[in-house]
Amino acid sequence: MTELGCAISGWGAALPPTVVTNTNLEKLFDTSDQWIVERSGIRMRRAATGPFVEATPLAHPPGGLGTTSALAVEAGRRALDSAGATADEVALLVLCTTTPDQAIPATSAAVAHALGTGGGAMDLNAACAGFTYGLVTAASMVSAGIGKVLLIGAETMTSVTNWEDRTNAFLFGDGAGAVVLQPVSGPGSLLGWDLGVDGSLVELLYADHGSGMVMKGKEVFRQAVRATVDSATTALRQAKVSADDITLFVPHQANQRIMHAVASRLGIPVERIASVIEWTGNTSAASIPLALIDAADAGRLAAGDLVLLAGFGAGMTWASAVWRWGA
C-alpha cells in the first residue's frame, strides 16, 4: 500500500475590523502604551466584541465578524479558495476554539452549515495549544485516508475578557486562521509532534461560565517557557532534526518575551520567529495560524523548509509539531 501523507494546500485569515490600541485601553484602566509594549510586545489588537465595538452583534450577524463562527467562516472560505478546493470536497471540519458561540451545539456545526462543507465537523478545545493539537489530529486522519480536512483556529477572546482587570485585559484579541490539509502520496509533512496536558495547573488560567478570565500571569509565564521548550525539544527529537534545521519557528503569540525566551533556549535566532503579536495580541487558538499565514504570505517559506509550531495554553495544555512545508 502506498504511504499517505498530508500537506497544507491553502490558507486564509480573518480579523474583525475594530482596532484597539494600547492608548485606547488607557480609558479603561490605569496603564500606558509604554508599559504594555515593554512587558508584552503588543501595540494593538482586533476586537469583535467589548467596549470598543460599536454594538455587540447578535450571535449570527448578517455579514459581520462579531462571533467566533463568523470569523471562522471567513477564514475557512479564504483557505478553501486559496487551495482551489470546493466546500463539498471537505471530509472533516475541525474548529479549534476555546470561545465557542454557544455552550450547545458545537460552533463547528454553524461553520459547516455556512460554508456548505461535506463530511463531519467538530470543535476541539485545547485553549491556546488548540491549533497545533488540531494539526496533529487532522494530519493523522488525512494520513489514515479520510480525505481533505479544513482546520480552523478561531477565537473571540474579547468575549471572555474582564475589561476591569488591567493585569490581563491588554493581552488578548480576536481573529481566525485556517488551512486546508490534503492527502499526498509519500511521507507528507508531519515529521514529529508532542501533545501534553497537566490539569493540576487549571487554576493558573481559567474562565467560569459567564465570567471573565482569571490569570496568574507570572506563573503562566514561567510554566509556558518550560512547557514549550520541553515540548518543542521532544517534537524535534522525534523528527530527527535539530533547531538549526528549522527555517521558521511559529510559537503561540502570548507575549513577545515568552516567544523570545523560548527561541533563545531552543537555539533559534529571533529572525526565524514568525510574529504577529504586535498587532493581534494573543488570539489563543488563532495565534499560530495567523502567524504562519502572515509568514507564508510574506514569502518566508519555500518548499522543503522545516517549520516548528509550538503552543501552550490554559489547562495547562501544550503541543508542538515539526512540519515540512510544501510536501
Ligand SMILES: CC(C)(COP(=O)(O)OP(=O)(O)OC[C@H]1O[C@@H](n2cnc3c(N)ncnc32)[C@H](O)[C@@H]1OP(=O)(O)O)[C@@H](O)C(=O)NCCC(=O)NCCS
Ligand atoms: C501579564 C504579564 C505581561 C505581566 O508582566 P509582569 O512582568 O509579570 O508584571 P507583574 O505582574 O509583575 O506586574 C508588575 C507591576 O505592573 C503592574 N501592572 C499590571 N498590569 C499593568 C498594566 N496593564 N499597566 C500598568 N501596570 C500594570 C502590576 O500591578 C505590578 O505593580 P506592582 O509591582 O506595584 O505590584 C506577564 O506576567 C505575562 O505575560 N504572563 C503570561 C501571560 C500569558 O501568556 N497568558 C496567556 C497564556 S496562553
